[in-house]
Amino acid sequence: MSIFSKYEGLASALSAVTAGGGRNPFNVVIEKPISSTVGLIEGRETLLFGTNNYLGLSQSPAAIEAAVDAVRAYGVGTTGSRIANGTQGLHRQLEERLCAFFRRRHCMVFSTGYQANLGTISALAGKDDYLLLDADSHASIYDGSRLGHAQVIRFRHNDADDLHKRLRRLEGTPGSKLIVVEGIYSMMGDVVPMAEFAAVKRETGAWLLADEAHSVGVMGEHGRGVAEADGVEDDVDFVVGTFSKSLGTVGGYCVSNHDGLDLIRLCSRPYMFTASLPPEVIAATMAALTELENRPELRVRLMDNARRLHAGLQAAGLRTGPQASPVVSVILDDVAVAVAFWNRLLDLGVYVNLSLPPATPDQHPLLRTSVMATHTPEQIDRAVEIFAVVAGEMGINRAA
Amino acid sequence: MSETVASVSALIVKTLLANPKVPRDINGSSKIVEDLAFDSLAVMNFVMEIEDTLDVSVPLDRLADIRTIDDLAACIVSLKQAS
Ligand SMILES: Cc1ncc(COP(=O)(O)O)c(C=O)c1O
Numbered sequence: 486m487s488i489f490s491k492y493e494g495l496a497s498a499l500s501a502v503t504a505g506g507g508r509n510p511f512n513v514v515i516e517k518p519i520s521s522t523v524g525l526i527e528g529r530e531t532l533l534f535g536t537n538n539y540l541g542l543s544q545s546p547a548a549i550e551a552a553v554d555a556v557r558a559y560g561v562g563t564t565g566s567r568i569a570n571g572t573q574g575l576h577r578q579l580e581e582r583l584c585a586f587f588r589r590r591h592c593m594v595f596s597t598g599y600q601a602n603l604g605t606i607s608a609l610a611g612k613d614d615y616l617l618l619d620a621d622s623h624a625s626i627y628d629g630s631r632l633g634h635a636q637v638i639r640f641r642h643n644d645a646d647d648l649h650k651r652l653r654r655l656e657g658t659p660g661s662k663l664i665v666v667e668g669i670y671s672m673m674g675d676v677v678p679m680a681e682f683a684a685v686k687r688e689t690g691a692w693l694l695a696d697e698a699h700s701v702g703v704m705g706e707h708g709r710g711v712a713e714a715d716g717v718e719d720d721v722d723f724v725v726g727t728f729s730k731s732l733g734t735v736g737g738y739c740v741s742n743h744d745g746l747d748l749i750r751l752c753s754r755p756y757m758f759t760a761s762l763p764p765e766v767i768a769a770t771m772a773a774l775t776e777l778e779n780r781p782e783l784r785v786r787l788m789d790n791a792r793r794l795h796a797g798l799q800a801a802g803l804r805t806g807p808q809a810s811p812v813v814s815v816i817l818d819d820v821a822v823a824v825a826f827w828n829r830l831l832d833l834g835v836y837v838n839l840s841l842p843p844a845t846p847d848q849h850p851l852l853r854t855s856v857m858a859t860h861t862p863e864q865i866d867r868a869v870e871i872f873a874v875v876a877g878e879m880g881i882n883r884a885a
Numbered sequence: 886m887s888e889t890v891a892s893v894s895a896l897i898v899k900t901l902l903a904n905p906k907v908p909r910d911i912n913g914s915s916k917i918v919e920d921l922a923f924d925s926l927a928v929m930n931f932v933m934e935i936e937d938t939l940d941v942s943v944p945l946d947r948l949a950d951i952r953t954i955d956d957l958a959a960c961i962v963s964l965k966q967a968s
Contacts, residue, residue: 615944620933636944639929651942654968843926 502841505821507828510839520544521859526836534794534854534868535838537671539703539811540783541859542733545776548769555768563764568750568757575767582771583738586778587709587724591746594738596759598698598727599625601737604755605694605725606665607633613660617648617691619667619677621846626665626696632754635663642670642846645681652689662691668700668711672845672853674812676704679711683720694723702731702777703811708784728766732773736762787811787858790865794856797869802882814840815852815872822879823850829875835868888939888965894958897935901954904931913955932957941965 503509515524515533521541524533542548559575567576580592595601606629610616614635618626621642630637638655641647652662664686666677679695686693697710701724705713708731712721722743728736739746750756762770777783788809795809804816817823820841827839830852838853845851856865876882894913901907907921917923923931932943935957941964943957951957 620929630945637946638942638944639933641933654940654942843924 502820502824505825507824508831510824510827513831513836515836518544521857522861522864524836526831529834531831532835532864532868534856534860535836536855536857537699537730538733538857539699539731539787539855540733540773540777540780541857542731542773542776545733545769545773547776548733548772551772552765552769555764559764561763561765563761565760566757567761570761573761573764575764576761579762579767579771580738582774583740586707586774587740588718589724589740590742591744592738592740593746593750593753593756594736594762595756596736596762598725598729598737599628600755600759601725601727601739602626602696603629603632604753605723605739605749606630606663607755608749608753609633609692609694609723610635610661610663615655615658615660615662617651617662617664619643619665621670621672622665623667623671623696623698626667635660643675643677645678645685648682649685649689652685652691662689663694664691665694665696668695668697668704669810669812671699671812672840672851673806673814674699674810674855675806675808676700676810677711679715679721680717683712683715683717686720692722693720694725695721696725698725698727699730699812701726703784703787706781708777708781728770728773731777732770734766734770734773736766736770783858787856790856790858790860790862793862793865794854794869797865798854798872801869801873801876803872803876811857812853812855814854816849817852817881818849820850822881823852826875826879826881827852829878830871833871833874835871888962890955890958890962893939893961894955896938897954897958900934900938901931911954913958914953916952917954917957918952935961939965941968 515526517525519525519530521538521544522533523530576594580594583592595604602625610633612634616630616635616637618630618639619642620639638651640651655662666682669676695712700710702708704711707713712718723739723741725739728734791811792809795805795813798805798815806814830837840851840853842848898911901911917928936942939961941961947960951960
């Protein structure tokens with residue numbers, strides 16, 4: 486028996502996806518970015534509507550210059566973890582910049598956002614503690630819960646009352662209770678009712694961690710995320726985030742006002758046992774953070790674009806999530822239809838993300854699209870037009 | 886509380902049968918993943934429904950050891966007794 490035989494089901498699901506002669510969606514190659522919004526795919530210029538590059542900063546000239554300068558000054562890598570092989574000046578600088586941006590006293594930087602969740606959740610919630618996770622949590626949050634030893638309880642998605650009920654059941658049990666929510670959920674683009682969760686946290690004496698991966702740089706007057714937008718930053722004990730979305734680079738972090746965060750550096754395995762961020766990434770991230778701070782108009786344009794795409798797709802008779810946010814997902818019923826739709830969009834020059842169950846909430850396949858501040862209104866209208874054409878071809882536009 | 890493994894198991898079967906996709910011939914010894922063709926997400930979502938009915942939370946790590954409907958019923962009864 487082959488070591489791979491347990492994946493036979495996966496193999497047949499994959500061949501079903503490509504059976505109609507379509508592409509393998511997991512093998513699409515973006516040969517080269519032309520700009521933040523256009524990439525070369527199969528030799529054609531294709532509109533990019535499937536990135537997390539919300540502010541377009543992956544192509545920021547200032548960030549590119551900063552990275553080049555840093556590489557020349559410091560070299561290309563750190564060759565080790567900060568605990569084993571040492572912290573470099575740039576790591577400190579980046580942590581100080583993030584503390585200032587979030588107005589919090591402590592910051593730990595990780596090599597990816599995935600590791601930031603793994604490293605904080607597994608270390609904060611110990612053996613006698615309880616983790617309370619939103620049912621639609623990102624894989625990194627579930628994986629963090631498995632790396633640690635706490636008891637893990639799921640509550641219904643975005644439902645603070647359901648969380649409250651579950652915390653009430655734990656009344657009187659020893660151990661800390663750590664609630665984990667996300668700012669914007671990455672599949673449907675729906676926003677957490679953070680103020681409601683903050684109220685439950687206050688009432689029950691639990692701790693609150695918010696993964697603002699998709700909302701930093703996007704929500705809040707200064708771009709600090711949903712906690713800022715809802716005016717409840719003081720109730721959020723830990724903010725986790727990533728550089729790989731609005732900041733356009735790679736890496737993750739946790740910020741907090743609790744002095745204990747520094748101790749986590751010495752017991753968080755995803756922090757201790759992997760190489761730290763290289764100089765060019767840190768330099769580019771700091772330059773991108775400066776742009777994020779100094780160009781609030783990017784957030785205004787992003788939300789204008791989000792509303793334009795959301796309204797356009799709805800007007801085209803497609804079913805989308807309830808809220809206009811930088812992630813707008815078209816909800817379909819049938820996997821084969823979703824696959825054909827996605828292929829046709831790419832034929833006509835629009836790249837979006839094909840998301841299939843069980844990675845999606847409630848078993849529906851999704852065409853996950855995301856907007857950028859750098860999309861022009863014409864690019865958005867063009868994408869909507871192509872969606873409408875394909876929906877028409879496939880006969881799935883509801884009577885609009 | 887007066888729940889027994891048999892009464893909880895019967896309640897789980899009844900809840901499951903409300904879903905038309907579930908095979909009609911299930912009983913306490915049916916295996917949740919194999920016999921019901923539930924993936925991990927479907928298992929977690931269905932456990933959430935049972936939790937509401939019985940006012941109990943089943944930690945996810947406990948689910949790892951559960952194979953049959955009776956296993957789940959026994960787990961819930963022990964959690965209720967502990968609380
Ligand atoms: C909610 C959420 N948290 C964490 C991550 C992980 O971030 P990264 O890609 O930086 O590892 C992602 C994205 O993949 C995400 O969507």
